[in-house]
Amino acid sequence: MSALRNGESAETAESADTGVADDATDDGRGSSGPLVELADVEFGYTATPVVEDISLRIDPGEYVAIVGPNGSGKSTLMKLILGLLRPDEGTARLFGEPSHAFDDGARIGYVAQHASASKEMPITVREVVKMGRFPHVGFGRLSAEDHRIVDEALATVGMSDFANRRVTKLSGGQRQRAFIARALAGEADLLVLDEPTVGVDAESVDAFYDLLEALNEEGITILLIEHDLGAVTDHARRVVCLNREVYFDGPTDEFVESDALARAFGTAASFAGGSGGGRA
Amino acid sequence: MIPVELFAALQAGPLDAVLAPLYWVLALWSDLLFAVGDATGLSFLDYAFMHRAILVGLCIGVMAPLIGTFLVHRQLALIGDALAHTAFAGVAIGLFLNGVFSLGVSPYLTAVVVAVIAALLIELISEATDAYNDVSMAIVLSTGFALGTVLISLNAGGLAVGINQYLFGNLSTVSAENAAILLVLFAVIVGTVALTRNQLLYVTFDETAAAVSGISVTWYNRVMVMLTALVVVGAMQIMGVILVAAMLVVPVAGAAQVSRSFSESLLVSVVLAELAVLLGIGASYYGEATAGGVIVLFAVGIYVVSVAVGKLQARAGEDATPELGSIESSDL
Numbered sequence: 014m015s016a017l018r019n020g021e022s023a024e025t026a027e028s029a030d031t032g033v034a035d036d037a038t039d040d041g042r043g044s045s046g047p048l049v050e051l052a053d054v055e056f057g058y059t060a061t062p063v064v065e066d067i068s069l070r071i072d073p074g075e076y077v078a079i080v081g082p083n084g085s086g087k088s089t090l091m092k093l094i095l096g097l098l099r100p101d102e103g104t105a106r107l108f109g110e111p112s113h114a115f116d117d118g119a120r121i122g123y124v125a126q127h128a129s130a131s132k133e134m135p136i137t138v139r140e141v142v143k144m145g146r147f148p149h150v151g152f153g154r155l156s157a158e159d160h161r162i163v164d165e166a167l168a169t170v171g172m173s174d175f176a177n178r179r180v181t182k183l184s185g186g187q188r189q190r191a192f193i194a195r196a197l198a199g200e201a202d203l204l205v206l207d208e209p210t211v212g213v214d215a216e217s218v219d220a221f222y223d224l225l226e227a228l229n230e231e232g233i234t235i236l237l238i239e240h241d242l243g244a245v246t247d248h249a250r251r252v253v254c255l256n257r258e259v260y261f262d263g264p265t266d267e268f269v270e271s272d273a274l275a276r277a278f279g280t281a282a283s284f285a286g287g288s289g290g291g292r293a
Numbered sequence: 294m295i296p297v298e299l300f301a302a303l304q305a306g307p308l309d310a311v312l313a314p315l316y317w318v319l320a321l322w323s324d325l326l327f328a329v330g331d332a333t334g335l336s337f338l339d340y341a342f343m344h345r346a347i348l349v350g351l352c353i354g355v356m357a358p359l360i361g362t363f364l365v366h367r368q369l370a371l372i373g374d375a376l377a378h379t380a381f382a383g384v385a386i387g388l389f390l391n392g393v394f395s396l397g398v399s400p401y402l403t404a405v406v407v408a409v410i411a412a413l414l415i416e417l418i419s420e421a422t423d424a425y426n427d428v429s430m431a432i433v434l435s436t437g438f439a440l441g442t443v444l445i446s447l448n449a450g451g452l453a454v455g456i457n458q459y460l461f462g463n464l465s466t467v468s469a470e471n472a473a474i475l476l477v478l479f480a481v482i483v484g485t486v487a488l489t490r491n492q493l494l495y496v497t498f499d500e501t502a503a504a505v506s507g508i509s510v511t512w513y514n515r516v517m518v519m520l521t522a523l524v525v526v527g528a529m530q531i532m533g534v535i536l537v538a539a540m541l542v543v544p545v546a547g548a549a550q551v552s553r554s555f556s557e558s559l560l561v562s563v564v565l566a567e568l569a570v571l572l573g574i575g576a577s578y579y580g581e582a583t584a585g586g587v588i589v590l591f592a593v594g595i596y597v598v599s600v601a602v603g604k605l606q607a608r609a610g611e612d613a614t615p616e617l618g619s620i621e622s623s624d625l
Contacts, residue, residue, distance in 0.1 A: 095505050118507025125501055134366040134498060135549050135558040144498070147491045148506045171618025178615075179553045187617065192502075199506070220620035 046109050047072050048203050048234055049094050053103035056093055062101070063089045066258045071236060073202070076229045078237040078249035078265075082278045085256040087238045088126075091207055094236070095123065108203075118148035122196030124189075124206040138183070138191045139176040142166055145198030166198040169224065171217075185212030193221070197228075204228065207238045222248045242274070315473035322348055337578040345472040346464040346531060346584070350570040352479040353528040353540060358548070358562035359486055360524045361541035363497045363517055365549070372518065373538035375415065375430045376408050376525045379437030381534040383407030383526070384459045385444035392448045400459070401471055401526060405478070408522035411437060416518045420511060462533030462585035464574065471530055478527040482520050493517065494555060531574075532585040539589040540566060547596040550603030565595050 049071040055062050064086040071077055081087050092098040093105050096112030105112040108120060122145070145166065146159040155163075167173045170190040180188055189212055196204055204225075210218045222244060229235050239245045245252060245265070252268040254261035254277045261273030268274070323344040330338025337343050364370060386407060387400030411433055418429045445456055458466045486493065495503040496513045504510045521541070528537045548562035573588030580587070 097501065097504055116507040116509075118505060121505055123502050123505040125499075133549070135552040135555060136498060137554040140494075140555050141498070144491075144495050144502070144506075147495055147508075150491065152488055152491070168618070169621050171620050173618060174615035175617070177553065190620070195502075205505075217620055224620050 047106075048108055049236070050106040050109075051093065051100075051103065052105075054093055054100040054105055055102035056089060056098060056100050062257070064093070064255070064257055065102075067093075067103070067255075069094075069253060069259070069262070071234065073234055074229070074232055076225070076235045076237075076248070076250045077253060078239050078245040078251070079253045079255055080239055080242060080245050081255035083240070085277070087240075087255055088207060090255060091205060091236075091238050095121070095205060119199065120202045122199045122201035122204040124192050124196045124204070124209045126208050126211060133181060136180050137177050138172055138180055138194075139163065139167065141180055141191050142176075142194045142198050145195040145200075148199065162200065163198050166194040169197055170194045186214055186217065189213050190217075201233070203234045203236065205236045205238075208240060209237070210241070210244070218244065311477075312470065312473040315476050316469055318476065319345065319348070319469055319472055337575070342465050342467060343574075343578070345467045345469065347571075347574060349467050349472055349475050349527075349531055350574050350584075350588075351567065352475055353524075353531060354567035354570040355563050356479055356482045356524050357528055357540035358544040358566045359559065360482065360517075360520050361545040362548075362555075362559055362562055363493050364521060365542055365545045366497050370542045371427070371430060371538070372415065373521055373525055373541040375434040375437070376412055376518075376522050377529065377534045377537045378434045378441070379411035380404040380408040380522070380526050380529055381459060382411075382437040382440040382444070384456075384529075384534075385441035385448075388456075389444045389448050399470055399474065401474055401530070404526045404529065405474075405523065407437075408526050409519050412518035412522040413515065416515050419514075458533075459529065460533050460535060461583050462529065462531045462536070464531060464577065464584045467530050475527045475530065478523045482523055482527075485516065485520060489513065489516065498555075532588065533583075536585045536589050539592060543589065543592040543596050544569065547592075547599035550596075550599040551606060565599070566592070569595055 047070045049069065051067050051069040054067040054069075055065040057063050057065075067090065079087050079090060089098065093100055094107065094112065096105065096107055096115050099105075099113045107115040108117070142163050143155060143159075146155055146163060150156075150159060164173070164176075167176050170193050172187070172190050172194060175183065175187060175191075180191060183191065189209065193206075193209060196206070206225075210221055213221065225235055225237070226248060235249075237245070237249060246269055249265055251263065252261060252265050253259060254268065254273045256277040256279075260277040261268055261271055323341050326338050326344040326347065329335070361370075361373070364372060381404075383404030383406060384400040387398055387403030390396050390398060390403065391400070415430065415433055418433075422429070457463070492503070492508050492513050493516075495506065495508055496510050496517075500510055524541065525537050528540055532540060544562045544566035545558075547565050548558045552558035552561050569588050569592035572591045574584055576582070576591070577584040577587040
């Protein structure tokens, strides 16, 4: 079920249809084949699977949101996609390679729920954003061009004046912007965002989704994990509704009309956007 | 006894060949400090052993906070302590081999080997159990120390072997060979950190994002603990087993109070450590006290001052809050 946007090259659509993903040597931005491909994936931290029977394919240029109630396995699914976890059953592939073996970090931008990073370390916003360039420079030094990209990313998220602030002194929302800037600075083909707007003020959230949309128009593939259903239905083009298994996978319009939401969430859920966010 | 002969040959031949240029460096350094001593009239610069001690101290002041910065910010401050105690077992093994087989191996060399193996062991345990748990660390620590004490008591030379210098450190026993070994360790440590600073920083700050960006977190964790083992053994000569971990932690904690950026905190922690080392060595010479303890007391004093300065800085810096810009998608 490929929801390719119009305007992407015909070549992309064509090769996507063949479903061949073994072309690991192709590392161009317009590479053929799906970026993400899960086949019958099952995973559990214990004997009970957290996710099971997941088959999912994300093609270049898509804007996909994964939604589901707390504890539905959203974050686990994301880790499987990124290769941070290995499936118990089935296969997970990233850019045509087994996800766990994929190591071209320059192609993936990642924004986590902000809990993950060290909270006491002395480090400035600019130093954090510079990390986005690390996969590009390896053991080398950042060039003038790298620094320009970092400045640009800072400006894009409105954090230029905070560049030399210590990250520990920022509010949750400001810190989240820094992490978003880091992902932008990576100039990745695929942006993976796990509830990126938690703690960000409402006004900036809208601006942030506009930014994602603009990035997507540029051809960057976006995978969003969200509990805010309002944001998802307003912005994403394709929705994957998850509660241990996939309840729905298709265009956002169809998702809104379907009963997948009620089935997955069990109780009455609405698109008004739940802000009672805990992590999955 | 083939292994013994092999050991002896190794020890007499290649090691001295490798260290020869370093002896030359040490001689140059000694000449320099004699000159400084003449010019300033500082009496403790009249002794060659003090020159070596100061050189070793200066190296410790760079490499300990350098590695410590990466450890402290991952809440691994105590790993240095655990490794120091296993290094003590390494020293004991060295003394034991020397006593039984009359090898003449520097106990610091065996300490390096044992500490690196222990470091990898801790890392493998943490990989298998998915966490650095303080229980496994405590087990490794006590095993190391127990092994050390048992081997020393079994030693053919009996308890006559001076283990105090390993436990508490000693300025006057820094031999030219040990100083040269330390210079090698110093070069390996500083070189490795200089090469992999990006990766180490990323892994330290945000392990998950580092993994996504293609950095092998497991591999860099292993590098980190092995470097820690090297620092611990290098610093042990002056600091002693029991206090060596302080140099990994205390200057770094002080620097974190007053620094805003990571590079600044690295620099400040080195400056604070050097200050503690030089004040400590000077004071211990004139006060005739154990250098390791005096250095650590100075370091802690500097830490307390840093906390106060940090509080003052925070108070002074509260007024200016810049305007938060808006998120722009138009300029893409």
